[in-house]
Amino acid sequence: MNGAHDLGGMHGLGPVNAEANEPVFHEEWERRMFGLFIATFAGGHFNVDQFRHAIERMNPAHYLDSPYYEHWLHSCETLLVEGGVISRTELEARIAKLEKEAK
Amino acid sequence: MVHPRHNAPLSDTALRVKALESLLVEKGLVDPRALDAVIDAYENKIGPHNGARVVARAWTDSAYKRRLLEDATAAIAELGYTGVQGEDMVVVENTPEVHNMVVCTLCSCYPWPTLGLPPNWYKSAPYRSRAVIDPRGVLHEFGVAVPDTTEVRVWDSNAELRYLVLPLRPEGTEEMTEDELAGLVTRDSMIGTGLPKTRSVGGSAKAESQRRRK
Numbered sequence: 001m002n003g004a005h006d007l008g009g010m011h012g013l014g015p016v017n018a019e020a021n022e023p024v025f026h027e028e029w030e031r032r033m034f035g036l037f038i039a040t041f042a043g044g045h046f047n048v049d050q051f052r053h054a055i056e057r058m059n060p061a062h063y064l065d066s067p068y069y070e071h072w073l074h075s076c077e078t079l080l081v082e083g084g085v086i087s088r089t090e091l092e093a094r095i096a097k098l099e100k101e102a103k
Numbered sequence: 104m105v106h107p108r109h110n111a112p113l114s115d116t117a118l119r120v121k122a123l124e125s126l127l128v129e130k131g132l133v134d135p136r137a138l139d140a141v142i143d144a145y146e147n148k149i150g151p152h153n154g155a156r157v158v159a160r161a162w163t164d165s166a167y168k169r170r171l172l173e174d175a176t177a178a179i180a181e182l183g184y185t186g187v188q189g190e191d192m193v194v195v196e197n198t199p200e201v202h203n204m205v206v207c208t209l210c211s212c213y214p215w216p217t218l219g220l221p222p223n224w225y226k227s228a229p230y231r232s233r234a235v236i237d238p239r240g241v242l243h244e245f246g247v248a249v250p251d252t253t254e255v256r257v258w259d260s261n262a263e264l265r266y267l268v269l270p271l272r273p274e275g276t277e278e279m280t281e282d283e284l285a286g287l288v289t290r291d292s293m294i295g296t297g298l299p300k301t302r303s304v305g306g307s308a309k310a311e312s313q314r315r316r317k
Binding site: 003005006008009010011013015016017018019022024025026027028029031033034035036038039040043045048049052055064066067068069073076077078080082083085088090091094095097098099 | 115118119120121122123124125126127131132133134137138139141142145146150180187206208209210211218220222223224226227228229230231232234235237241242244247259262296
């Protein structure tokens with residue numbers, strides 16, 4: 001698939017910023033997202049190729065401008081909805097509920 | 104890489120992850136304790152210290168090194184490192200003539216059983232785009248000086264095949280044990296964007312920072 005993810009050889013993306021003493025995860029949500037990926041992958045809800053393909057189907061601007069594990073979130077949501085494991089409606093309802101509770 | 108948009112949309116992303124987990128737990132598809140165990144494994148148990156054992160063994164056991172270069176997956180499994188994202192491994196050997204470095208231009212393919220999860224820079228657009236057109240420039244930014252007479256080979260990983268660099272054994276380490284040698288092997292030296300630590304006390308600033316990182 002030809003898309004924004006195919007970065008090899010592109011110009012203008014800036015210098016490489018290597019972080020000293022980088023932790024494995026930077027945020028708690030990244031930790032949980034990693035675990036969710038492993039659990040749903042192991043649960044047979046999708047394979048690695050489907051997972052990567054769903055990342056490659058992201059809106060290119062969103063892809064380039066979002067943290068790495070947000071790609072995983074997007075892919076997991078997409079594949080679980082497409083596979084009928086969860087519905088978009090119940091996911092959005094759950095987000096709204098948690099948002100309300102957090103306030 | 105520090106993500107410029109970390110603050111504003113992050114809470115939104117964190118919320119979505121929380122919602123997804125809560126929904127999947129409710130449906131009985133995910134066990135939060137299993138998640139905790141997986142996270143703990145990749146945060147505390149699986150990491151570059153595994154790959155360092157492989158490299159140190161290859162430095163001290165020529166028969167093992169031969170097996171490693173012929174069938175890396177099997178040779179790495181001999182030391183007990185197997186599993187997801189390490190199913191098909193290739194080890195590329197640095198020599199005075201050739202310096203190898205590894206990238207995944209399309210995403211983030213990386214040998215998890217030997218190196219753990221990749222650092223952010225490895226998954227970032229700058230590294231993925233530039234490693235293949237300006238490898239020497241990238242190496243320079245990492246503080247790695249490769250002589251002009253040394254060929255630089257860049258290996259682009261994919262979902263099936265993962266690379267590990269076998270760095271050159273530092274000079275003056277002939278008397279060191281395999282355990283001690285493993286302590287010299289840094290993560291970046293196995294990606295090819297770094298060199299192993301040297302034995303000398305006053306190493307370079309880069310070597311010093313890698314020492315702190317361990």
